[in-house]
Amino acid sequence: MFDFDAVIDRRGTGSEKWEKYAGRDVIPMWVADMDFRSPPAVIEALRQRTEHGVFGYTQAAPEVVDAVLEMLERDFGWTVDPAWLAWLPGLVSGLNVTCRAVGDDGDDVLTLVPVYPPFLSAPRNSRRGVVRVPLQERTNRWSIDFDRLEAAVTQRTRLFMLCNPHNPVGRVFDRAELEQLAEFSLRRGLLVCADEIHCGLVLDPDKRHIPLGTLGPEVAERTITLMAPSKTFNLAGLGCSFAVIPSESLRRRFLQAKAGIVPMLNPFGYLAAAAAYRGGEGWRRALIDYLRGNRDMLAEALKRMPGGLSMAAAEGTYLAWIDIRQTGLEEPIGFFEAAGVGLQDGRDFDGPGFVRLNFGCPRAVLKEALARMGRALEKRFKA
Ligand SMILES: Cc1ncc(COP(=O)(O)O)c(C=O)c1O
Numbered sequence: 001m002f003d004f005d006a007v008i009d010r011r012g013t014g015s016e017k018w019e020k021y022a023g024r025d026v027i028p029m030w031v032a033d034m035d036f037r038s039p040p041a042v043i044e045a046l047r048q049r050t051e052h053g054v055f056g057y058t059q060a061a062p063e064v065v066d067a068v069l070e071m072l073e074r075d076f077g078w079t080v081d082p083a084w085l086a087w088l089p090g091l092v093s094g095l096n097v098t099c100r101a102v103g104d105d106g107d108d109v110l111t112l113v114p115v116y117p118p119f120l121s122a123p124r125n126s127r128r129g130v131v132r133v134p135l136q137e138r139t140n141r142w143s144i145d146f147d148r149l150e151a152a153v154t155q156r157t158r159l160f161m162l163c164n165p166h167n168p169v170g171r172v173f174d175r176a177e178l179e180q181l182a183e184f185s186l187r188r189g190l191l192v193c194a195d196e197i198h199c200g201l202v203l204d205p206d207k208r209h210i211p212l213g214t215l216g217p218e219v220a221e222r223t224i225t226l227m228a229p230s231k232t233f234n235l236a237g238l239g240c241s242f243a244v245i246p247s248e249s250l251r252r253r254f255l256q257a258k259a260g261i262v263p264m265l266n267p268f269g270y271l272a273a274a275a276a277y278r279g280g281e282g283w284r285r286a287l288i289d290y291l292r293g294n295r296d297m298l299a300e301a302l303k304r305m306p307g308g309l310s311m312a313a314a315e316g317t318y319l320a321w322i323d324i325r326q327t328g329l330e331e332p333i334g335f336f337e338a339a340g341v342g343l344q345d346g347r348d349f350d351g352p353g354f355v356r357l358n359f360g361c362p363r364a365v366l367k368e369a370l371a372r373m374g375r376a377l378e379k380r381f382k383a
Contacts, residue, residue: 002283004290007362014030017358021342027361027369030344032167032319034234036203036287037354039314041279042233042272049271051322057308058267060087067274068242074129075139075200078214081273084246086254089239091197092118093262094226097160098193098243099126100248101224101257110152110190112144113160114168114321119161119195130352131157140312140323144177146184159261160190165209167200168321168349168356170314172207182212182219189249192223197241200232200284202316204291209316213244220246224254231317232284233276234360240269291318292368294359301370306381318360321346327377341369 005360012246015032037043061302065082072078088094099122109123123130133152136145154156159340162181165172173181185192194212202209213220228241245251295314302309308326322343332355346354359366 002039002285002286005362007365008035008037010035020219020312021337022379026337026342027365027372028301028342029358030342030356031237032081032231032317032358032360035362035365036234038234038272039276039280039283041283042235042275044343045275045279049267054244055267057264058270059319060085060265060270061274062168063152064270064274067277071277072244076209076211076214078211078350081246084244084251085247086243086251086258087265088226088243088258089263089265090279091195091226091241091316092122092240093258094240094243095119095179095193096125096256097254097262098161098224098226099159099255101130102191102193103128103156106156107159108154108317109161110149110157112163112372113327114346114349114354115161116161116167116195116327116349117126119163120350120369121159123159128159129156130175135166135179137169138190138246139309139343140162142166142171142312142321143374144173144181146180148272149184150188157188157190159193160185160300161193161195162212164212165196165201165316167317168319168346168351169312170211170317170321172204172315172325174207175210178212179215179377181201182215182341185224186218187292190222191240192219193222194225196225196227197231198225200229201288201291201318203288203295204315213243213246217246222247222250229273229276232287232382233272233280235269235272235276238266238272240265242362266284276312285367293362294361294363297318297363298357298359298366298370301374305374306370307375307377309377318358320359321351322355322357324351324355327380335376335380336373340372 105127108129135142199209213223225244230236312321344356
C-alpha cells in the first residue's frame, strides 16, 4: 500500500543530505532524514493548502492543537493540557532555549555521550558548561551508568538533557531506567530536558516509548519534553516541533527565553503535523516494519564484512551506531566515502571509534551501500 521501495531522486532539491555529495557517486547515509515520501494524508493536506494560495503569519489552529493532544493520549496515554504546549520551528531551537531558560551563566548541563551534537553545543551557546557522562556498552548494548552519573553532578549542575529514544545508540530506555533517572534528577534538584523527537520510531515490537513526563506529577513539573512529527513522518524541512511544559513557572521562563528570537512557524509545518498525527498511523506502522527489515539486513551484512564491524541493537530510530574500532581505520569517513558511502563520524557525537549510518532509505539503496562497504573492507583486509 505504501511504496518504501521506490527510489526517489532527491538531487537538485536542495537536500542537505544529498547536496553534500553532489556530482559524486556517494550514497549519502549521514544527516537524519529519510529518502521516503511522507504519508499520502500529509501530501494531500499540503496540496489543498497550497491551492488556497495565501500564506500569511500563521498560528496553531485548534485542530492542530487537538491533533497533537490526541496523539499524546493515543500513543502514550498522556493527557496534556493545551496550555502546556509551546511551538517551535525546530527541536534544536528547543534544546538551546531550554539551556537559556534553566539556571544562570556558568552553570552546568549534564548529558550522556555519545549524543546528538547539539546536546553538546546548546549549553555552550548559552554560556553553560557541559558535563559528559559516557553511556556504558556491553556486547553492543548501551545503558546508563548511574554511579558515574551520580558522581558527575557538580555544585552548579541544574539541567539534565536526555535523548530518548537515543540518537545515536538507538536505545529505547525502559520504565525501570526512566524511573531511576527521574528519581536521580528529583533527588539532585535537576530539571530535565527530554528530547523525544524519535518517539514514533520504536522498531522492536516488545518495546514502547514512555515519555518521561508521564512518570508522575512531580517529574512532569520538572521536565521540558521536546517532540516533533519530523523524524517519524519525514517532515524535517517543514519545521514544526513543540515543547510540553506542565510547570507554569518553567513555561514562563521558556517562553521568555525564546521571545523575539525564535520565529513563528509556517502554515505547512502545522498542517503537516496535524495530517500526520491524524492520518498517518497506517503509514507509520508500515514504515516501522520496513525499517526493522532494513535494520536486520544491515546487522547481518555487517557481520559478514571483514574488519570486525558490529552494530548496537537499534531498538528505535533509523540510525545505526557501528563499532569500527577493530578495523583500525583512522579516517573512517574518508575511507567509506572513497568506497561510495557517506557516513557520519562518531567523533561528532563524542563517540570516536564509531560511525553512524542512516538506514532510512529504500532497501535496494541500502543493499548497494552495504555491497560497497563490504568490497572496500575486503580489499583492505584480504589484500
Ligand atoms: C535527537 C534529535 N534532536 C533533534 C533533532 C533535530 O531537530 P530539528 O531538525 O527539529 O531541529 C534531531 C535530528 O536528527 C535529533 O536526532
